[in-house]
Amino acid sequence: MDSREGVARADAAELVSRTLRLPDASLTGVLRTLGRPNVVWTAPEEPGIVGYGAAAQVTADGPERFAAVRQRADDVLASLDRPAAAPAVARPRFLGGFAFHDGHTGTGPWDGFPTSSFVLPHVQVVTGTGKTWVTVNAHGPDASEAAVERTLRDVRERFAPDERAAASPPGVVATARTTSRAEWREQVTATTERITAGELEKVVLAQALDVTLVEAFSLPDAMERLGDTYPSCFRFALRPTDGATFFGASxxxxxxxxxxxxxxxxxxxxxxxxxxxxxDQQLAADLRSSSKYRHEHDVVTERIRDQLAGVATAIETGERRVRKLETVQHLFTPITASSDAHVLDLVEALHPTPAVGGLPPDAALRVIRETETFDRGWYAAPVGWFDRSGDGTFAVALRSALADETHVRPFAGAGIVADSDPDTEWAEVQLKYRPILDVFETGEGATTGEGER
Structure with a gap:
């Protein structure tokens, strides 16, 4: 190991990477064919990526974690033996994510999830572009072209895409809350009092559920159902160790x-x-016309512009509109800019946005730590990928859950401002659970503990 924590490399180690084309397959076809992955990623206007094993893994803790991940990953990617040999879409990239708080401890349900973790897959499969590519990466003292070629042949020989449809939902035995309705009322009331007193302007409070399934969690089925219902969302699944999988459709x-x-x-x-x-149209009209909703949205828009100002130029704000999803609709304003910065520098500048943290940021983070009754872990934090050129895409890990065998923990939150009503915010959180719960529930009498307290 390198003396710097988290870098799986030896001095002067070379990154050996080779690519070949496979029979075309869907994302879930890849998952059903090659088994349980370490990472899955697919986004609007991007190919799907499935990664197995680790040619290199980088981790970092503390407030410098973004820069540390970048430096350690850059060391690996800079040693690539043939930088332009593979098609651009199939070139090596790191995939992973960060915890919401830089003081994340990785205990309890989040055991095995560091403060940040990114993996360069040993086997990286890219699909969704009309072609499917496999890239095999090896890094370290034992990396060799011969070994990489052997792995490529092995993957090709056993790759027979399994495109069967998702099985029926596994069903839910029971659901328990980490935050009761009474506790939520107390939390929101206390928070609005702090806002009125001038301590902060906004804070996003979250909840979690503990869900027990009838049958074990199936990642291919979950990815397929989420893709069918939320095709415009960012689907991801991350498993830093052999334990739980963090997944969602943000x-x-x-x-x-x-x-x-x-x-x-x-x-x-x-x-x-x-x-x-x-x-539906009336609700959208209310969303557009409400002074509360407009203020909540405008605060986020202006803060994002401010956050970008230090790392980007030519910042432009598009027209605000309503974005409709299966169970909810949001106000959305597109923002574009130009930047020479690495995508991780942009991630560091933007996380957390007021849409998942609050304002002022430090005060909001303090209130979140003091108020929430569970560990956010990687919920509402940046997840995504980056490559050798500093390009990449990151989503905010919303509509997400931890899953391990028959246990699933979904997360959801709501923005609290001065005139927030606890019952209205409670209802919003329940709507935001639906994308995950709908993956598992059969509609036959699933229960939610403490649901009406």
Whole structure:
């Protein structure tokens, strides 16, 4: 190991990487064919990526974690033996994520999840572009072209895409809350009092559920169901160790960098979907016209612009609009910019946005730590990928859950401002659980402990 923590490399080690084309397959076809992965990523307008094993893994703790991950990963990627040999879409990249708080301890349900962890997969499969590519990476004293070629042949020989449909949902035995309704009322009331007193302007409080399934969690089935229902979202699954999998379908892009072009946006303020088209339109109209919702959204938009100012230029704000998802609708404002910075520098500048943290940031983070009754871990934190050129995409890990065999822990939150009503915010959180719960529930009498207390 390198003397710097988290770098799986020897002095002067070379990164050996080779690529070949496979029979075309869907993301879930890859998952069903090659087994349980370490990382899965797919995003709007991007190919799907599935990674197995680790040619290199980097971790870092503390407030300098973003820069440390970048430096350690850059050392590995800079040693690539043939930088331009593979098609651009199939070139080596690191995938992973960060904890929400830099003081994350990785205990309890989050055992095995460091403060940050990124993996350069040993076997990286890219699909969703009409072609499927496998890239095998090896790094360290034993890396050799011959060994990489042998692995490539082995993957090719056993790759017969399994495209069967998802099985029926496994069903839910029971659901228990980490925060009761009574506790939530107390939390929101106390928080609005602190806001009124001038301690802060906004804070995002979250909850979690403990869900027990009838049958074990299936990642291919979960990814397929989420993709069918939320095709415009960022789907991910991360497993830093052999333990639990953190997965989700986030509606929120944190940032994308491609060459110098930067894309991000403000996604804040939430209402449900209507039972009829007329009701749905009325809810959207209320979302657009409400002074509370507009203020909540505008605060996020202006803060993101301010956060970008130190690392980007030519920052432009697009037209605010309503973004409709299966169970909720949000106000959304696209934001573009130009930057020479590495995508991880942009991630560091933007995390946490006011849509998942609050304002002022330090005060909001303090209130979150003091108030929430569970460990956020990687929930609402940056997850995504980056490559040798500093390009990449990161999402905010919302609509997400930890899953381990028959146990699943979904997370959801709501933005609290001065005039927030605890019951209204409670209802919003329940809507945000639905993307995950719908993956597992059969609709036959699933229970939620303390649901109406």
């Amino acid at each position: 509606p929120e892009r944190l940032v994308t960098r491609a060459d110098r072009d930067v894309r991000t946006g403000a996604l804040a303020a939430t209402v449900g979907r209507g039972e009829t088209p007329d009701e």
